[in-house]
Amino acid sequence: xxxxxxxKNHCKGCELCVKSCPxxxxxxxxxxxxxxxxxALMHDPSRCLGCRICxxxxxxxxxxxxxxxxxxSLFDY
Amino acid sequence: MAQxxxxxxxFGGQGIMVAGQLLAYxxxxxxxxxxxxxxxxxxxxxxxxxxxxVVSDSRIGSPIINNPRAACVFNRPSFDKFGxxxxxxxxxxVNSSLITATTDRTDITQILLPANRIAIDAGSPKVTxxxxxxxxxxxxxxxxxxxxxxTLKVKLGKKKGLLEVNxxxxxxxxxxxxxxxxxxxxx
Amino acid sequence: xxxxxxxxxxxxERTCGIAPVGCSVLAYNYFNxxxxxxxxxxxxxxxxxxxxxxxxxxxxxxxxxxxxxxxxMAEIVHSANRGEKFTTIFVNNAIYGMTGGQMxxxxxxxxxxxxxxxxxxxxxxxxxxxVAELLSTLNTPAYIERVAVHTxxxxxxxxxxxxxxxxxxxxxxxxxxxxxxxxxxTNWGLTPxxxxxxxxxxxxxYFPLGCxxxxxxxxxxxxxx
Amino acid sequence: MARxxxxxxxxxxxAAIRAGATNYFCYPITPQSEVAEYLVKRMPEVGGxxxxxxxxxxxxxxxxxxxxxxxxxxxxxxxxxxxxxQEGLSYMAGSQLPCVVLxxxxxxxxLGGILPAQSDYFQAVKGGGxxxxxxxxxxxSTIQEAVDLTMLAFHLADxxxxxxxxxxxGMIGQMMEPVEFPDSYSEPELPPKDWAATGASDRxxxxxxxLFLDPTTLEENSIILHKKYEQAKKEEIRFENYKVKPSNKVxxxxxxxxxxxxxxxxxxxEPEGYSVGxxxxxxxxxxxxVALRKEATRKNIESVLVVEMSMGQMVExxxxxxxxxxxxxxxxxxxxxxxxxxxxxxxxxxLIKKKSRRGRPAKKRK
Numbered sequence: 001x002x003x004x005x006x007x008k009n010h011c012k013g014c015e016l017c018v019k020s021c022p023x024x025x026x027x028x029x030x031x032x033x034x035x036x037x038x039x040a041l042m043h044d045p046s047r048c049l050g051c052r053i054c055x056x057x058x059x060x061x062x063x064x065x066x067x068x069x070x071x072x073s074l075f076d077y
Numbered sequence: 078m079a080q081x082x083x084x085x086x087x088f089g090g091q092g093i094m095v096a097g098q099l100l101a102y103x104x105x106x107x108x109x110x111x112x113x114x115x116x117x118x119x120x121x122x123x124x125x126x127x128x129x130x131v132v133s134d135s136r137i138g139s140p141i142i143n144n145p146r147a148a149c150v151f152n153r154p155s156f157d158k159f160g161x162x163x164x165x166x167x168x169x170x171v172n173s174s175l176i177t178a179t180t181d182r183t184d185i186t187q188i189l190l191p192a193n194r195i196a197i198d199a200g201s202p203k204v205t206x207x208x209x210x211x212x213x214x215x216x217x218x219x220x221x222x223x224x225x226x227x228t229l230k231v232k233l234g235k236k237k238g239l240l241e242v243n244x245x246x247x248x249x250x251x252x253x254x255x256x257x258x259x260x261x262x263x264x
Numbered sequence: 265x266x267x268x269x270x271x272x273x274x275x276x277e278r279t280c281g282i283a284p285v286g287c288s289v290l291a292y293n294y295f296n297x298x299x300x301x302x303x304x305x306x307x308x309x310x311x312x313x314x315x316x317x318x319x320x321x322x323x324x325x326x327x328x329x330x331x332x333x334x335x336x337m338a339e340i341v342h343s344a345n346r347g348e349k350f351t352t353i354f355v356n357n358a359i360y361g362m363t364g365g366q367m368x369x370x371x372x373x374x375x376x377x378x379x380x381x382x383x384x385x386x387x388x389x390x391x392x393x394x395v396a397e398l399l400s401t402l403n404t405p406a407y408i409e410r411v412a413v414h415t416x417x418x419x420x421x422x423x424x425x426x427x428x429x430x431x432x433x434x435x436x437x438x439x440x441x442x443x444x445x446x447x448x449x450t451n452w453g454l455t456p457x458x459x460x461x462x463x464x465x466x467x468x469x470y471f472p473l474g475c476x477x478x479x480x481x482x483x484x485x486x487x488x489x
Numbered sequence: 490m491a492r493x494x495x496x497x498x499x500x501x502x503x504a505a506i507r508a509g510a511t512n513y514f515c516y517p518i519t520p521q522s523e524v525a526e527y528l529v530k531r532m533p534e535v536g537g538x539x540x541x542x543x544x545x546x547x548x549x550x551x552x553x554x555x556x557x558x559x560x561x562x563x564x565x566x567x568x569x570x571x572x573x574x575q576e577g578l579s580y581m582a583g584s585q586l587p588c589v590v591l592x593x594x595x596x597x598x599x600l601g602g603i604l605p606a607q608s609d610y611f612q613a614v615k616g617g618g619x620x621x622x623x624x625x626x627x628x629x630s631t632i633q634e635a636v637d638l639t640m641l642a643f644h645l646a647d648x649x650x651x652x653x654x655x656x657x658x659g660m661i662g663q664m665m666e667p668v669e670f671p672d673s674y675s676e677p678e679l680p681p682k683d684w685a686a687t688g689a690s691d692r693x694x695x696x697x698x699x700l701f702l703d704p705t706t707l708e709e710n711s712i713i714l715h716k717k718y719e720q721a722k723k724e725e726i727r728f729e730n731y732k733v734k735p736s737n738k739v740x741x742x743x744x745x746x747x748x749x750x751x752x753x754x755x756x757x758x759e760p761e762g763y764s765v766g767x768x769x770x771x772x773x774x775x776x777x778x779v780a781l782r783k784e785a786t787r788k789n790i791e792s793v794l795v796v797e798m799s800m801g802q803m804v805e806x807x808x809x810x811x812x813x814x815x816x817x818x819x820x821x822x823x824x825x826x827x828x829x830x831x832x833x834x835x836x837x838x839x840l841i842k843k844k845s846r847r848g849r850p851a852k853k854r855k
Contacts, residue, residue: 014449014456020416032175056416059456098665101494105667113494113665138753140664140746141827301600304569305544335516335544366517366525367541378526379517379541389541 002050002067006040010062013037017054017063023047026054079134081219082142085209086127086159087151087172092206096149097128099210103220103228104132112140125154132219147217149209151192152176168258170213172205188216188257190250199246207243211250216258222251266324266353266426267295273430279322280314282307284331305336308343311350322433323350330360333369333393340399340441347404347438351429354395354441357448358467365451369393372466377451392470396443400476407432407440408476412468414447414460425475437479445471492667497632497657498523500668501565501591502531504639507674510561510589511537514551516544516570519603520659521593524565545570549577556586557697559685561643565591567659568609569600571617578652579618582714583699585684587646589639590624591655593662596825604825605659607745610802613656614774621711623718625653625725626773628744632666638771644676645725649717650684656773658798660746660827722775731755733766733784739837740785741767742807743796747828751796754833764789765837773803778810786814792840796833797821 004026011033017040018026025047028038040063042048050067065072085097097113104111112131129142147168148159156176163169165184174193192208207229214225229247234240270276279297284307302310307325315323332340332354340352359377360366366379370392374383384392396410407429411422422444429440445467447459454462495503502524505513513532515525525541532539538555542548548564555562566574571592581588594609596602613626625645629635635657642653686697701707731748732755733740743751748769755765768784770777785793785807793815795804804819811817820836822828 016456016460019457019460053416056419059413098494101665105492105494111494111665111667114660115663136752137749138756139750139830140660141750141829143829143831303600330517337543360517363517363519363522364526366522369543378522379529381526381530 001045002048002065003045004042004048004054005064005066007062007064008033008039010060011037011039012060013039014059015040016057016059020053020057022051022053023049080131080137081133081147081217082129082131082145083147083149083213083217083219084127084129084142084145084159084162085149085151085206086125086155089126091126091151092203093126093151094128096206096210097130099225099228099232100130100132100214100220102232103225104130106224106228107220109134109220110137112137114140125152125158127155127159147213149213150176151205151209153178156180168213168216170209170216170254172209174205186216186258188212188254190253190257192250195249196246199249200242201239204239204243204246208246208250211247211252212254212257213250215251215254215256217254266326267297270297270322270430273427273434275322275430275434278320279324280318282311282314282323282325284325284327284336305331305334306339307331308336308339308348308350308352311352312343312346312348315348315350319349322430324430324433325350325352327352327354328361329354329356329358329370329395330363330366330368333395337369340395341402344399344405344439344441345402347406349433349436349438351433352439352441353426354443355446356395356443356467356471357446357451358392359448359451361448361451365448370395370471372470375466376453394471396441396471396476399441405439405441405477406437407478408443409441409478410443410445410471410473410476412445412463412473414445414463418473421473428478432479443471445473492669494665495632495668496523496665497635497661497663498565498593499527500632500636501639501655501657502527503670504636505563505589505643506531506535506537507670508561508640508643508676509674510563510643511535512552512555512560512562513538514540514542514548514555514562514564516542516548516566518545518567518570520595520605520662521565521567521591523662524591545573546576549574550580552588552590553577553581553584553586556581556588557686559682559687561647562588563591563643564588565593567593567595567603568597568606569595571609571612575612575618578624579620579622580699581652582618582622582624583620583710584697585650585714586652586697587643587650588652589642589646589655590652591639591657594656594658596823602825603659605661605746605798605827606823606825607656607658607747607798608800608802608823609656610773610797610799613654614776614803614806622714623651623774625649625651625721625775626656627653627727628656628771628773629661630745630748630769632661632664633668634771635661636668636670640674640676644679645721647679647682649721651714651717656745658746659825718775725772725775726777726780727771728777728780729769729771730784731767731769732759733768734764735787736764736789737766737787738763738789738791739765739840740787740790740793741765741796741833741837742770742781742785742793742803743767744770744773744803747796747798750828750830751833753830754837757830758834758837763837763841770803776806776810778806781807781810782812782814785811790815792816792818794818794820794836794840796828796836798827799823 025044029041052065055063085093087093101111101113110133115128144164149170150156151172169187172192173189174191192205195208196205281299284302358370367377373386400408409425411425412418449456449459513528552562596606627638629638646653741751801819808817
């Protein structure tokens with residue numbers, strides 16, 4: 001099952017991944033980071049398609065997508 | 078009161094600069110000398126933003142204050158940065174909604190105030206800074222409460238609805254600050 | 265994205281980036297290759313000097329719109345016209361970001377900035393500068409394309425263009441410029457999501473995306489290679 | 490007029506307008522962008538000219554052009570931008586054109602930082618651009634003084650037909666203090682601007698230039714400029730003494746923001762039994778040499794301490810003024826770091842200790 005990992009230190013809660021996720025399963029955390037941001041979080045991992053759109057749109061390259069054991073921190077099209 | 082310095086610190090966007098400016102405006106109304114200095118620079122959004130206000134009866138020398146008589150801290154990084162800097166005998170006003178830590182210093186007075194909570198309960202999370210401002214003035218009496226209220230009416234009076242909330246939380250902050258300090262910080 | 269490309273093309277170790285002043289000034293914090301810092305607007309001149317002395321290196325400049333289209337206009341035009349063999353990544357967000365949101369040469373008509381508080385008045389300040397079009401009127405440059413980074417599809421397209429530019433440079437082709445339309449939510453006063461929409465609705469009609477010049481499409485354009 | 494709280498940058502911008510400088514050209518640079526942001530709103534209200542140029546090089550030449558009309562012109566920038574303006578400033582001095590330039594100094598060299606510094610002293614005071622010319626330089630230490638000096642600067646620029654620089658620093662630009670503007674602005678009368686290019690309708694055509702290919706004419710031009718600077722040295726010396734008195738053992742020399750920090754030092758040291766005075770030059774060119782020498786060579790003064798936000802620039806002018814009569818020491822921090830009162834206090838205590846140790850045998854000899 002695909003999973004995503006968000007680098008909390010780089011995420012600044014811009015919500016672009018939230019808006020672009022085709023499954024609508026990313027939302028912002030309830031707590032804030034030390035830098036004062038709500039960070040992105042996948043709230044329903046079971047529905048993740050591993051499409052990597054969140055990683056593509058992330059302006060801070062803070063999202064790593066793991067599909068079948070292969071980690072894509074960036075994208076390669 | 079010869080000279081009083083207070084540092085306001087928190088995230089960008091918490092109204093730190095405005096709180097400091099309102100205090101400075103009130104100082105001017107009372108015929109005092111004031112200086113307001115921001116931290117400026119490539120501070121990352123969400124990093125610490127801070128400003129220092131100096132209120133004095135006479136000519137103000139150095140505008141740079143390393144050890145202020147009081148610090149009003151709105152978030153954890155500010156608490157860590159400015160907590161140790163408060164001059165002995167001074168005041169550390171802590172926004173306990175976002176800061177769970179407390180200082181172990183015994184030479185200063187610490188006031189814990191759930192400012193975010195008070196602001197949200199009053200109807201707007203945006204007025205956290207006013208809660209803190211009220212509490213600071215309540216605890217220290219640097220400027221008079223009535224003058225501060227007037228400043229708020231002049232400076233924030235454009236949005237009627239918000240002004241009411243502001244005045245409400247200012248009063249609540251003031252009363253709590255006054256009660257917590259038990260008058261011992263009066264300058 | 266540039267960094268990825270360099271890694272993919274295995275160019276990183278012989279690359280030197282050049283960052284001038286503006287939003288891009290801190291670019292070197294994000295790259296893992298050598299970097300030079302140029303005075304405001306002068307990156308193309310530094311790149312010229314560097315590449316002429318070390319033609320084996322891969323050189324790129326990473327410039328914002330205030331930097332490239334305002335103070336550095338002379339440098340970019342002449343570098344492009346001489347066909348200097350480096351790549352320019354030109355980030356166009358229609359505003360001066362670093363200094364707090366002043367009007368840039370690329371600021372759109374009516375757009376509000378701190379130095380055009382009632383919106384840009386083109387009667388007084390002229391029309392926004394279209395850099396890709398302007399440079400493609402020159403005969404020399406090899407490859408000029410305008411891309412955007414506001415949707416996943418566009419991001420992929422942008423990546424492709426950047427990769428092409430570096431591949432051309434590695435093959436010894438002359439000057440290439442990729443204009444990247446980008447958002448600046450902070451200084452536009454919009455949320456990142458609104459900024460994306462604004463870019464699509466306002467910027468792309470005035471700054472059309474597409475390839476303006478490439479070695480394949482225009483045999484004559486390749487200049488003194 | 491009532492006292493109002495204003496940011497230094499905005500107060501200076503307002504002062505320029507009050508002094509009749511309704512022509513402003515600029516290019517954005519931190520930490521003085523507020524000047525432009527204030528004037529872009531204010532200029533239309535007074536029917537003035539506001540233009541954001543494509544570079545500081547263009548700005549300097551725009552003010553050159555605008556100044557040729559005889560109207561008051563103004564620009565502001567910060568260190569790297571001021572460096573780019575040197576060409577235009579040299580041309581303006583050579584062509585005898587007035588203008589006022591605000592330099593909100595930041596740390597250098599190169600791109601440096603954006604925090605306050607005083608490391609542009611040499612550039613401002615000793616020339617900056619090429620050729621035999623000087624800028625008149627004024628250094629405020631409070632926002633109110635910045636306002637007063639800005640208004641004065643326009644008068645001096647017209648009086649001497651020479652560029653005048655207000656040398657502030659990031660602190661002066663960013664800090665807010667109460668200021669008071671005079672209700673009406675008046676200044677001593679100036680000669681008519683018969684040098685301005687207004688169209689040759691009832692007079693012979695005139696040429697405003699700094700190119701003199703004939704060496705004799707060029708020398709003549711330089712002598713004219715030199716005479717103006719000599720006149721300024723007689724008439725435009727400005728400084729302030731703070732707690733300067735016969736008992737002083739140490740005299741601090743410092744200007745701008747740094748001088749205020751030294752004031753605090755002096756106040757703090759007083760109850761501890763240290764008698765220290767402050768000499769604060771306000772006009773940096775012309776430099777108050779004679780006055781400084783008088784204060785520095787008082788009987789009890791053991792040493793002079795120059796405190797700057799640089800690696801030591803003004804200290805050379807102090808050494809020249811004191812001319813070996815007293816030891817001149819220097820303390821400075823740079824790169825945007827502002828010396829704290831505590832650091833300066835330590836320096837003074839060290840100086841006094843060193844002196845008294847050396848001084849003891851001398852006393853015995855008496």
